[in-house]
Amino acid sequence: MRRGDVGPTALSARAGLIALCVIAIACGEAGQPSRGGPTSSIPYAGTWRLTDGRGPDGEVPLGKGYRITLDISDRKAGGTAACNIYGGDLDINGDYFSLKGGLVMTEMACDPQAMDSEAAYVDALAAVDTIAWEGNSLTLTGPDAELHFEGLSPPPIAQLTDTIWRLDSLIEGTGPEGTAVSAAPARLILRGDGELSGSTGCREFEGEWLRRGDEILFTRFTTEGDCPPDLEEQDNYIVGVLGDGFTAEIEEQSLMVFGKAELGLHYVAESKR
Structure with a gap:
């Protein structure tokens, strides 16, 4: 450097x-930080970073300096979609995976490249219905989408x-x-x-x-x-x-x-x- x-x-x-507490996944108990790893019965609970993916309109572009993450806990999912923070309720059963009811998101504006990345990711996330994971890798797929993630440490x-x-x-x-x-x-x-x-x-x-x-x-x-x-x-x-x-x-x-x-x-x- x-x-x-x-x-x-x-x-x-x-x-x-940001007014973060509009998103349930980000807030938890008011004023109390989350500590350690996730406490969940879901085997793939934790934080994941998107490494590549595609959605209904093609590739999800990854902008330099703007990460896309997915944080999974019991019946909740959220993360950073390049620019904005998002969250929602999960519908899961075996390898079935869906964000029922859509997403709640903050409404910041970022660089055009980040906004394009965010839009493509959100569309792809809405199109997945299946989850698979092994070790430090997690994949979400659907008829018109495929998203690959790697695990992140707290x-x-x-x-x-x-x-x-x-x-x-x-x-x-x-x-x-x-x-x-x-x-x-x-x-x-x-x-x-x-x-x-x-x-x-x-x-x-x-x-x-x-x-x-x-x-x-x-x-x-x-x-x-x-x-x-x-x-x-x-x-x-x-x-x-x-x-x-x-x-x-x-x-x-x-x-x-x-x-x-x-x-x-x-x-x-x-x-x-």
Whole structure:
């Protein structure tokens, strides 16, 4: 990963927070995070990422930086459809699989490529009626659709929570092509009771969080204070990454979080609370 300037696209990251609790699969008990793996009698319960697929109108395109996921629990399914979060009730019996009653979805707007991917996936998901799984692979099929998924691991909740994370840099892109730019002092704290707090470098924030699949979602997020012009871009960037749901990877004292469009944040553990 290279140190450099984060480009204009990255710094225009969306600062709004989704009203997540319109989707039952994403909310669970108010204010309480989900912990550990799925507790379900369904053998394929868990979180899956789409690797390829086709629907009634052809291939489901996979946009760079916009994942499509499927989170399955008892009689519920949901996930991220490239841009928006979706959820619905499952009708399952043996290898029969259907989202009865359709889907409930948030209504964000993303890049055209992500919206095209989302539309194709939602159409394909509505057309499947059969499920098959083996190990880390899951397939949904129907007369006009076939979707292939791979299993995802849950986030490292025990390592993530009750630690003061100090922001080190803003990240755009992943792997060797990714760039990182130093950030003004900021912090993030996710507590084990489902509360959160932190700062963006110019504003304090607090709220509540939970785990959905392999992501962390903020279900309540309020900020306090104003930002001087030189920190407004960093403030927007941080809220954009954290506010729409993010994945978290921890290696020793280093935390990497990534939101949509391969926009991320690098934190370093400061202390355990």
